[in-house]
Each structure stands twice: as structure tokens, then as C-alpha cells.
Amino acid sequence: MPTNTDIAAERANSNINARDLTFTLYGEDGAYRRKLAFERADKDQAFEKSKKFSLMDRDKLYDEAIRMETVVAQRLQEYGYNNSKDIQTFLDRGYFLSAVFLGVHPFAIHFGGFIPSILGQGTPEQIQEFLPKAECMEYIGTYCQTELSHGSFVRGLETTATYDKSTEEFILHTPNLSAIKFWPGGLGRSCNYAVLMAQLVITGKNYGIHPFMCQLRDLNTHQPLPGVEVGDINYKFGGNALDNGYLILTHYRIPRTHLLMKYAQVSPDGTYTRQDVPPQIAYLSMTFLRTILVTASASSLAKAATIATRYSAVRRQTANRDGIERQILDYQTQQMKLFPAICTAYALHFSGAALQSAYNDILASVGNGDMSRLSELHCLTSGLKAYSADISSHHIEVCRRSCGGHGYSHASGIPDIYQQNVINCTVEGESTVLYLQVGRSLVKFLKKADSGEKLPPALAFLSESSPPTAKLTLRTESTLDFCVSVFKYNIVQLSRAVTHQIAQSLSTNSVNLEAALALHSLELVKTAQAFAQYLTVLMFVDGVKGSKLNPKEKLCMLHMCEFYAIHNIVEESGQFLKNEALNAEQLSQLCQHRTFLLTKLRPNAVALVDAFDYPDRLLNSCLGRYDGNVYEALYEYAKDSTLNQHQVHPSYHKYIKPMQQAIRAKL
Numbered sequence: 126m127p128t129n130t131d132i133a134a135e136r137a138n139s140n141i142n143a144r145d146l147t148f149t150l151y152g153e154d155g156a157y158r159r160k161l162a163f164e165r166a167d168k169d170q171a172f173e174k175s176k177k178f179s180l181m182d183r184d185k186l187y188d189e190a191i192r193m194e195t196v197v198a199q200r201l202q203e204y205g206y207n208n209s210k211d212i213q214t215f216l217d218r219g220y221f222l223s224a225v226f227l228g229v230h231p232f233a234i235h236f237g238g239f240i241p242s243i244l245g246q247g248t249p250e251q252i253q254e255f256l257p258k259a260e261c262m263e264y265i266g267t268y269c270q271t272e273l274s275h276g277s278f279v280r281g282l283e284t285t286a287t288y289d290k291s292t293e294e295f296i297l298h299t300p301n302l303s304a305i306k307f308w309p310g311g312l313g314r315s316c317n318y319a320v321l322m323a324q325l326v327i328t329g330k331n332y333g334i335h336p337f338m339c340q341l342r343d344l345n346t347h348q349p350l351p352g353v354e355v356g357d358i359n360y361k362f363g364g365n366a367l368d369n370g371y372l373i374l375t376h377y378r379i380p381r382t383h384l385l386m387k388y389a390q391v392s393p394d395g396t397y398t399r400q401d402v403p404p405q406i407a408y409l410s411m412t413f414l415r416t417i418l419v420t421a422s423a424s425s426l427a428k429a430a431t432i433a434t435r436y437s438a439v440r441r442q443t444a445n446r447d448g449i450e451r452q453i454l455d456y457q458t459q460q461m462k463l464f465p466a467i468c469t470a471y472a473l474h475f476s477g478a479a480l481q482s483a484y485n486d487i488l489a490s491v492g493n494g495d496m497s498r499l500s501e502l503h504c505l506t507s508g509l510k511a512y513s514a515d516i517s518s519h520h521i522e523v524c525r526r527s528c529g530g531h532g533y534s535h536a537s538g539i540p541d542i543y544q545q546n547v548i549n550c551t552v553e554g555e556s557t558v559l560y561l562q563v564g565r566s567l568v569k570f571l572k573k574a575d576s577g578e579k580l581p582p583a584l585a586f587l588s589e590s591s592p593p594t595a596k597l598t599l600r601t602e603s604t605l606d607f608c609v610s611v612f613k614y615n616i617v618q619l620s621r622a623v624t625h626q627i628a629q630s631l632s633t634n635s636v637n638l639e640a641a642l643a644l645h646s647l648e649l650v651k652t653a654q655a656f657a658q659y660l661t662v663l664m665f666v667d668g669v670k671g672s673k674l675n676p677k678e679k680l681c682m683l684h685m686c687e688f689y690a691i692h693n694i695v696e697e698s699g700q701f702l703k704n705e706a707l708n709a710e711q712l713s714q715l716c717q718h719r720t721f722l723l724t725k726l727r728p729n730a731v732a733l734v735d736a737f738d739y740p741d742r743l744l745n746s747c748l749g750r751y752d753g754n755v756y757e758a759l760y761e762y763a764k765d766s767t768l769n770q771h772q773v774h775p776s777y778h779k780y781i782k783p784m785q786q787a788i789r790a791k792l
């Protein structure tokens with residue numbers, strides 16, 4: 126089919142090279158490896174059916190997903206995607222799996238939670254023992270922490286692991302209904318192992334939550350072992366190819382050596398020892414997953430923005446006086462839905478990359494015995510993970526609505542993207558809970574700054590308390606400098622205000638610190654959100670400025686940075702004005718400039734989303750097709766409805782016809 130003329134014209138008239146941007150986003154080598162992983166999945170007939178996952182009933186869906194997992198296991202070996210210790214291979218495997226399943230899949234937590242936990246919590250000997258079995262899929266595992274009554278509050282978990290020194294075993298036990306493990310991915314029917322979090326008890330003393338390698342099913346028959354009751358938790362909002370499960374353990378015994386002992390050990394006689402390391406060290410694997418989730422949120426939004434923008438280029442509505450219908454992409458109001466989404470996807474992408482590099486730097490310092498930047502890392506990963514999940518979900522829904530009625534159809538592909546992405550707001554730390562932690566950290570950092578302590582690099586700006594001095598001249602570079610200083614000052618003001626309020630509550634209400642913090646939770650969350658938003662602006666601007674883009678492409682990206690920074694200020698203008706980070710005159714200048722920037726971004730809108738380089742398979746959308754032939758695709762999709770298998774549906778003969786006959790008989 127020839128390419129739609131409107132979308133072809135968009136590409137011809139763009140003044141940037143999309144390929145140049147693609148290389149900047151993923152790196153030249155990274156872009157090729159990613160493309161290769163996508164193509165391998167796309168060309169493989171074994172993975173055809175995942176495009177129709179959202180239309181299958183649960184049993185069929187799960188059966189098909191498991192069949193594909195077995196093919197995937199072979200392909201991972203074949204393509205060399207199996208080395209979990211190598212970050213590049215980890216990423217390639219992620220690309221491949223995302224293209225195979227187009228969403229979560231039964232062994233997702235095996236790769237994303239189980240293996241990283243063994244690597245992060247096991248001793249070298251334990252890694253040597255367990256990892257090869259996990260990598261060759263003899264052990265299929267999950268990460269099993271959440272219980273019916275506790276998720277965020279990890280210390281509240283009730284499952285116990287009581288040491289029996291007479292047999293050198295731990296006895297794992299679910300003491301009551303509320304302690305049933307609930308939600309772990311793959312637990313229901315797929316896994317035979319779990320890294321299970323439980324309260325460690327030795328001779329009556331509770332040592333807190335620890336990770337245990339726990340076999341759940343027989344390795345030959347796959348039957349649950351005696352003392353193990355396990356099942357699937359039934360339908361969810363999305364991601365139904367994955368069997369999230371529940372688990373009840375009844376005085377279930379595992380060997381002492383199955384406590385993952387990197388940070389804490391129990392000797393045969395029951396002596397407990399713990400390494401003297403900061404608590405954040407034990408959570409480094411979770412921190413790593415949070416960095417990955419920032420990029421995952423960016424990717425989801427990039428896909429939704431690609432679909433909505435391409436569709437807006439080919440969709441025409443409302444004839445003018447000359448009888449010409451305009452592309453909906455030409456309407457200013459449509460641009461104000463799409464361009465913030467496109468720019469946010471870019472901003473989150475650059476933030477994910479910057480976070481990854483901060484993570485690597487800090488990890489290297491930890492390796493050299495320097496623990497001083499762990500709180501900074503926690504602040505960055507928690508804030509950015511929560512913010513990117515929240516803001517991407519918001520924009521994905523805006524993209525869906527920007528497609529009008531067809532956005533409501535599964536054919537648009539956006540409902541699936543939304544369902545998958547919104548999980549990121551809850552897993553690996555629920556957003557509000559993370560913001561509260563970040564807010565409290567900011568208060569602590571501010572106090573340190575006030576007492577003259579040197580702050581870690583990402584927080585150093587908290588020591589600067591003077592209002593923005595940069596003049597607003599509305600030239601790209603200086604606008605960006607102005608905006609960044611406005612963001613910084615706003616956070617300093619927010620942090621200072623909430624610190625002051627907490628201190629006041631402590632002195633006047635005679636409450637303890639915990640109660641004082643609770644009284645100002647809303648302000649703490651606001652401060653943390655502002656901090657994360659500022660990070661995305663800064664990381665976007667730094668990423669673009671530091672890139673090796675050609676001049677035209679660089680200018681276009683700087684316009685996007687400008688638009689993104691201004692848009693975020695304008696949308697939260699009340700807060701910025703209240704904190705005197707800018708004045709009403711400056712705000713009005715920024716508003717006008719934002720509208721002007723729409724005209725700068727408009728000619729390159731399609732090229733900007735093409736640069737995300739998602740093949741049609743990954744978009745899985747009639748509206749987002751590269752060739753723009755959306756109406757043909759929608760018609761084919763409609764014809765494919767299972768209701769259309771019979772020209773006269775059997776229900777007509779069973780119900781409608783008898784009803785009509787009965788009515789006629791009474792007349």
C-alpha cells in the first residue's frame with residue numbers, strides 16, 4: 126500500500142534528520158542493537174500471536190504466552206542474551222522481550238526481579254550455585270515480598286522464617302490470612318522458585334526482613350511441594366499474560382544456606398551477624414530497577430506520542446471556508462496536547478540515561494568504600510521513578526484522548542500502553558510513598574546546608590538561597606538558564622517553607638517528629654515533585670547541550686528543552702509566583718513564548734516521533750502505522766472481530782428471534 130500523502134509530506138518537509146536524533150537517544154551502537162533485537166522478534170513467526178494478546182481469553186492468553194516463553198528461552202541462548210551480569214546484554218534482552226511480548230509476560234519477574242535479587246543479595250558462592258540454574262530456566266523464579274495486608278510498609282510483613290538449629294533449617298510460615306503473599310509476578314502457575322522476604326526469627330528474637338531462596342514446586346512434576354499452597358490472583362487492570370500469584374506457606378522448611386547471605390549471615394549454631402553497611406546498600410538492586418523504570422516510562426510515552434502524532438498528521442477535520450479540512454495536527458489546541466507529550470518523552474529519556482550514569486558513578490564510589498553519595502542516589506532514583514511514572518501516565522491518557530473516538534479502540538494501541546505503564550506508579554515503590562521519602566530527605570539536606578555541610582552534587586543548589594538573577598531575554602540559551610534558576614529557587618523556597626512548618630509544629634503543637642512530618646505530608650510531596658520535575662529539566666538540557674548533534678537538530682532539541690521547561694513552569698505557575706521565583710510579567714512573557722514555540726516544533730512533529738524509532742510491531746496500533754494508512758487498518762481490525770465470524774450470530778437464533786416471535790404471537 127502506498128504511504129499516506131499527508132504523512133509523506135510531513136517527512137519531506139521536516140528540516141531535521143530523524144536518524145541523527147535516534148543515534149543521540151540510544152547511541153549509534155545502541156540504536157543498531159535495539160533495532161536488531163526488535164527485528165529478531167518481528168521476523169520470528171513464533172511470536173506472531175502477541176499482537177492479539179489483548180483480544181484473547183485468559184487461559185488461551187497464558188497458554189500462548191508460556192509457549193512463547195519456551196521459544197524465547199532458546200532464542201536467548203542463540204542470540205547470546207543470557208548473561209545477566211553484563212548491562213548491555215541486559216538491555217538487549219529487555220528490548221527483545223519487549224518486542225516479543227509487547228508487555229508483561231509470565232517470566233518477566235524471573236528476569237527483572239528474581240535474577241537481580243540473587244545477584245544483589247547472594248554471596249559469591251550462592252550466586253555460583255543459583256545463577257546458572259536460573260539462567261538456564263531450571264529455576265523459574267519470582268520476587269515475593271508483598272502480602273495481602275502490606276506492600277509499601279515492608280517492616281509490617283508477617284511471614285516468618287524461624288531458624289531451627291537442630292536441623293539447620295528455616296521454617297517459613299504464613300501466620301494468618303493477612304500474611305498471604307499476594308501479587309508476585311509469575312508466582313501463580315509459572316514459577317518453581319522465589320526469592321521470598323520474611324521476618325527472620327532466631328531463638329525468639331526477630332532480626333527483621335531477610336531474603337530467602339525458596340523452592341515452591343517439584344522440579345520434575347511442577348506440583349507444589351508439601352506445605353505450599355499457591356495460585357493465580359485472577360484478572361487485573363492489564364498485563365493478564367502474567368500470572369501474579371498468592372502463596373501460603375505452612376511450616377515449610379528450607380536449608381539454612383538458602384538465606385541469601387551477602388549482607389547478613391546465620392551460622393549453623395544460630396549466631397546472627399550483619400555487615401556494617403548503610404541500609405541503602407542492601408536495596409541497590411531495587412535502586413537499579415528504579416533507574417530502569419524511568420526509561421521504561423519514557424518508552425511508553427514515546428510510543429503513545431508516536432501513535433497520536435502520526436494519527437494527527439493524517440486525520441483531517443472541519444472544512445474551512447474554502448472547503449479544505451485541516452490536519453488536526455495544525456490546530457493549536459491539538460499541538461498543546463501532543464507537544465508536551467513528545468517533549469516529556471524526550472526529557473524522561475535523557476533523565477533515564479543521566480540517572481543510569483549517576484548510578485554507575487555512585488556504585489563505583491561504593492566499590493571503593495565511599496558510601497557518602499548513597500542518600501543522594503536514593504533521592505534521585507526514588508524521585509525520578511515516581512515522577513516519570515506519574516507524568517508519563519498522565520500524558521499517555523492525553524494522547525489517547527487526542528485521537529478522539531478511535532483512541533478508545535484497542536486498535537489505537539494506547540489502552541495497552543496505558544495499562545502497562547500505569548503499573549510503574551505502584552511497583553518498586555508507590556509514588557506517594559516515594560515522594561514522602563524524597564521530601565524528608567530534602568528537608569534533611571537543607572538542614573545540612575544551613576549548618577555549613579557540603580552537599581552531594583545533585584543537591585548542592587540547596588545551599589544557594591538567592592533569587593534568580595538571570596534576565597529573561599527569550600533567546601534559547603538564556604531562556605533555559607532563566608528557567609533552570611527559577612526551578613532551583615522554587616525548590617529552595619518549598620524546602621525552606623516545609624522545614625519551617627515542621628519546626629513550628631514541633632515547637633508549638635508539642636508533637637514528635639513523626640507526627641510533625643505527617644502534618645506536612647502534602648507540602649513534602651509537592652517539594653519532592655518539584656525536585657523531580659527540576660531534575661528532568663536539568664537532565665534534558667544537559668543531555669542536549671552535551672550531545673554531538675548537528676546544528677539544525679541541536680537547535681530543534683533546544684527548542685524542545687525550552688518548551689518543556691516553560692510548559693512546566695506555566696502549568697504550575699501558582700507555585701512559582703507564590704515562591705517569588707518569577708513575577709507576573711515574566712510569566713506572561715513565558716506564556717507567549719510557549720505559544721510561539723509551538724510554531725517552531727510543528728514542522729518537525731512527525732520527524733521527532735519517528736526518531737524514537739519504534740517499528741509498527743511495537744506500536745501495535747492501527748493509528749500509529751509508519752505508512753499512515755490508518756483507515757484501511759481500522760477497517761481490517763473491525764472485520765477481525767470474533768463477533769463477525771458468523772453473518773448471523775448464534776445468539777440471534779437463541780434469544781432475539783424467540784423474543785420477536787413471542788412478541789408477534791401476542792399481537
Ligand SMILES: Cc1cc2nc3c(=O)[nH]c(=O)nc-3n(C[C@H](O)[C@H](O)[C@H](O)COP(=O)(O)OP(=O)(O)OC[C@H]3O[C@@H](n4cnc5c(N)ncnc54)[C@H](O)[C@@H]3O)c2cc1C
Nearest residue numbers: 268269270271275276277308309310548551552555557558
Ligand atoms: C501489576 C503489579 C505487579 C506486582 N508485582 C509484584 C511482585 O512481583 N512482587 C511483589 O512482592 N509485589 C508485587 N506487587 C505489589 C506491589 O509491589 C505493591 O502493590 C506496591 O509496593 C504498593 O504497595 P501496596 O499495594 O501495599 O499499596 P499501599 O501501600 O497499601 O498503598 C495504598 C495507598 O496508601 C498510600 N500510602 C501507603 N503508605 C503510606 C504512607 N506511609 N503515607 C501516606 N500514604 C501512604 C499510598 O500512597 C496509596 O495511595 C505488584 C503489584 C502490581 C499492581
